Each structure stands twice: as C-alpha cells, then as structure tokens.
Amino acid sequence: MTKRGFFICIEGLDKSGKTSQSVILVETLSKRGFNAIYTTEPSDGEIGRFIRRHVLRRERRVPAVVEALLFAADRADHTENMIKPMLQAGKIVVSDRYLHSSLAYQGATGLDVEWIRKINRSAIKPDLAIYLDVPVEVAMKRCVNNKSVMEWPNIQRRVQNLYLQFVRKGEMIPVNGNRPMEDAAKDILTLVLERLNC
DSSP states (O other): OOSSOEEEEEEESTTSSHHHHHHHHHHHHHHTTOOEEEEESSOSSHHHHHHHHHTTTSSSOOOHHHHHHHHHHHHHHHIIIIIHHHHHTTOEEEEESOHHHHHHHTGGGTOOHHHHHHHTTTSOOOSEEEEEEOOHHHHHHTOOSSOOTTOSHHHHHHHHHHHHHHHHTTSSEEEEOSSOHHHHHHHHHHHHHHHTTO
16 A cells, blocks of 8 residues: 555546446455545535535526536535545545536636636645546437536537646546446556556
8 A cells, every 4th residue: 555645536528437437446446455435526525415406406507606616615625624634544535526627617618717726726636637538429328317407518518628628738647438448447547556656
C-alpha cells in the first residue's frame, strides 16, 4: 500500500459507464491488496443529497450560477470531510465525478470556466483524471428513463467539447469507453498501476 493516498477521478458524459468503471476499479485494486474506496459526486453529504433531490430531478435547470455554486459547495464539503481524510490515511480514493464535471457541465451553459475554477479553489488536484470517451449518441441511447435535467443531446455535446478541451490541455487522460466494459477497465487499471509504480 502506498504511504500517501492516491486520488483518481473518472469523468464522462451521463451514462458513459463511469460509475461502473469506478466500481470495477475499486474492486480490482482491493483484490490486489490496495486500500481503495469509492465515492461520488454529488456526494452523500447533505448538500449532495439536496442536489440530487432538488436540482437534478427538476423539469427545468436552475440558473447556471446557482447550479455551479451548489456543486462547488458540495465539492468543498466532500473534499474536506471525506476525500482529504481518506488520502491522509493512505487510501486510494476513486471518485465518480469531481471538479471537471463542474467545469464541463456548468461551463457548457456559458459560464466562464475560470470563474468555475475559482469557486472550486478548495478542490484538490487529482493524481489521475480519466475521461471515459463515449459518443454522445451512444450515451443518449442509454438515457431512456428518469432523465436528469442534463441528459439531453444538445447539452451533452457541449459538455463533451469541454471535456475534450481538458484532454488536449493534458488535464485528463482519455480512455475509449465505446467498447466492451472489460477492455476499458483493463486500460484504466494499467493507467492506475503505472501511476502507482506497480
């Protein structure tokens, strides 16, 4: 086990498979003897639960600034009360969404990405940020029931464009998610083990 913790984020469009890949990664690392834990955003904290109930499931999106501030508040709470303590305990933390989700989703509304970064100053930089790359059309076919306010093709295309900008800037590493789940999982595990020097 590493002496210091290691922070991994897996990002992507809605229904891109990031939740499944996050869970698979934690399970695989645990079987290899690593102390790995899964977490997600919105978090399971009070602000995260509020977002799930009153923001994501509305018929219409709340104003973009309000949305960005709520996600930033949840991330600050999540970071201070869960992520940092787990990393300080030497654990590998795998987060299903983190800062780049706000940059992509709220940035796609037209909000200034640098302003979104500023209100998320309490967020810590991941040791590894992975973008699970899936075509918008593929992701949308999976969004059949109980769509959130963000699960619409026009929104997802703008979100994808921003994610790809972060990839080009070197902030994220892309993994092809448009193939069998086990193939993408192998590539993710390889990236993680390389970073852990295993």
